[in-house]
Amino acid sequence: MRRKDGKPQTKALRNKPIFDVGFKDSANALENSNKKIKKKHQVLSFFSGCGGLDFGFKGGFSVLGKNYEQLPFEIIGAYDSLQDAVECYNLNIDDNAHLADLTEVDVTTLPSVEILIGGFPCQDFSSSGPKTGLDGKRGKLYQILLNYMNVHKPRVVIGENVINLARMNNGEVLKKIVRDFESSGYHFDVWNLYAPDYGVPQSRKRLIFVGVRNDIKGFPVKPKPTYIGKPVTISEALHDLENVNDESITNQSQYFVASKASSGGGQGDTVNQADKVALCIRANSRGRIQFHYKLPRRLTVRECARVQTFPDEFVFPYTTQRNLTLIGNAVPPILAHAVARSIKNFLDAVDKGIDIEHSITEKREYKIHQTSQISLDI
Numbered sequence: 001m002r003r004k005d006g007k008p009q010t011k012a013l014r015n016k017p018i019f020d021v022g023f024k025d026s027a028n029a030l031e032n033s034n035k036k037i038k039k040k041h042q043v044l045s046f047f048s049g050c051g052g053l054d055f056g057f058k059g060g061f062s063v064l065g066k067n068y069e070q071l072p073f074e075i076i077g078a079y080d081s082l083q084d085a086v087e088c089y090n091l092n093i094d095d096n097a098h099l100a101d102l103t104e105v106d107v108t109t110l111p112s113v114e115i116l117i118g119g120f121p122c123q124d125f126s127s128s129g130p131k132t133g134l135d136g137k138r139g140k141l142y143q144i145l146l147n148y149m150n151v152h153k154p155r156v157v158i159g160e161n162v163i164n165l166a167r168m169n170n171g172e173v174l175k176k177i178v179r180d181f182e183s184s185g186y187h188f189d190v191w192n193l194y195a196p197d198y199g200v201p202q203s204r205k206r207l208i209f210v211g212v213r214n215d216i217k218g219f220p221v222k223p224k225p226t227y228i229g230k231p232v233t234i235s236e237a238l239h240d241l242e243n244v245n246d247e248s249i250t251n252q253s254q255y256f257v258a259s260k261a262s263s264g265g266g267q268g269d270t271v272n273q274a275d276k277v278a279l280c281i282r283a284n285s286r287g288r289i290q291f292h293y294k295l296p297r298r299l300t301v302r303e304c305a306r307v308q309t310f311p312d313e314f315v316f317p318y319t320t321q322r323n324l325t326l327i328g329n330a331v332p333p334i335l336a337h338a339v340a341r342s343i344k345n346f347l348d349a350v351d352k353g354i355d356i357e358h359s360i361t362e363k364r365e366y367k368i369h370q371t372s373q374i375s376l377d378i
């Protein structure tokens with residue numbers, strides 16, 4: 001097949017990544033495991049994907065020149081209905097991810113843990129999806145977290161979703177989810193986090209639902225943004241990959257071939273700017289992932305993983321689109337790490353009997369006005 005302009009078809013060097021081991025067996029992970037800390041808090045993870053959120057909760061990795069310390073969370077079970085996600089998780093994180101359709105799992109059979117985490121599916125809330133919200137089949141899946149809370153009463157619950165959820169139906173969707181969660185005997189706050197404020201070199205805003213059981217005093221403090229006004233740019237994150245076009249760095253030869261953005265081509269045909277953070281990595285790019293800031297091609301799978309803050313030892317074993325689905329769906333690990341640190345500090349304080357001075361009523365991130373509008377602080 002020839003291209004429209006008559007030039008010969010160019011091909012990405014290979015479509016299958018080469019790797020010996022995933023993150024969990026890499027030198028980096030081994031070094032960290034030598035400094036094992038006593039794991040204190042047991043966690044279950046629902047809708048775990050390839051494990052961006054879970055990886056951040058565990059900590060013990062380096063990325064973009066910074067170390068993220070191990071945290072005292074032990075994920076004893078992770079569940080997802082996508083085989084790619086489960087395999088990729090087990091390759092890189094732990095062997096305890098399970099293939100399961102959570103709508104069919106009897107939550108009473110699951111272990112009781114202190115902390116439940118889950119980025120419930122966002123397609124029905126996303127601005128680029130069908131926007132069916134709570135009427136969509138996947139829009140109701142937050143109720144699986146609720147089912148678990150009703151039975152097992154974990155101390156802390158963390159949910160994650162897209163920012164557009166807060167805008168749907170004038171804020172009614174967010175209010176309903178929070179009301180449902182709170183009906184189970186919890187108080188909730190919703191943090192609106194802008195990933196570049198925490199060192200992620202990518203424009204990504206996410207809602208983090210934070211719930212604490214009603215009998216526990218105090219509330220976790222929203223992680224302090226440490227990069228405001230000085231974000232890590234895409235060129236700072238990717239410059240050392242500019243001359244690598246093979247698998248000497250796993251997943252760096254995988255990309256969708258296209259030499260330039262087509263005119264007026266929409267989100268997926270945008271060119272990144274070297275001095276800015278990367279455009280948001282989408283899970284459903286369908287071959288249209290944004291262009292490199294300098295080179296005449298789209299971003300590679302490794303470059304997407306980097307701007308999502310996965311270390312290079314965290315490998316993605318599939319074809320380009322399948323890998324990008326996992327990467328685009330993930331919570332950036334260093335954003336998850338910031339959230340997890342806040343939960344750790346909170347639990348440390350609770351366990352020492354210190355009343356962490358933070359009242360949910362005063363500090364609620366989102367405000368429900370009488371007009372039913374929800375305003376988000378950022």
Ligand SMILES: C[S@@+](CC[C@H](N)C(=O)[O-])C[C@H]1O[C@@H](n2cnc3c(N)ncnc32)[C@H](O)[C@@H]1O
Pocket residue numbers: 047048049050051052053054079080081082085100101102103118119120121122141329330331332
């Ligand atoms: C937004 S992604 C979660 C990403 C994950 N938090 C991370 O950081 O990598 C949502 C996940 O929910 C999974 N999922 C959707 N419906 C499911 C179901 N009924 N049971 C289990 N998992 C499901 C999808 O396969 C997808 O991996």
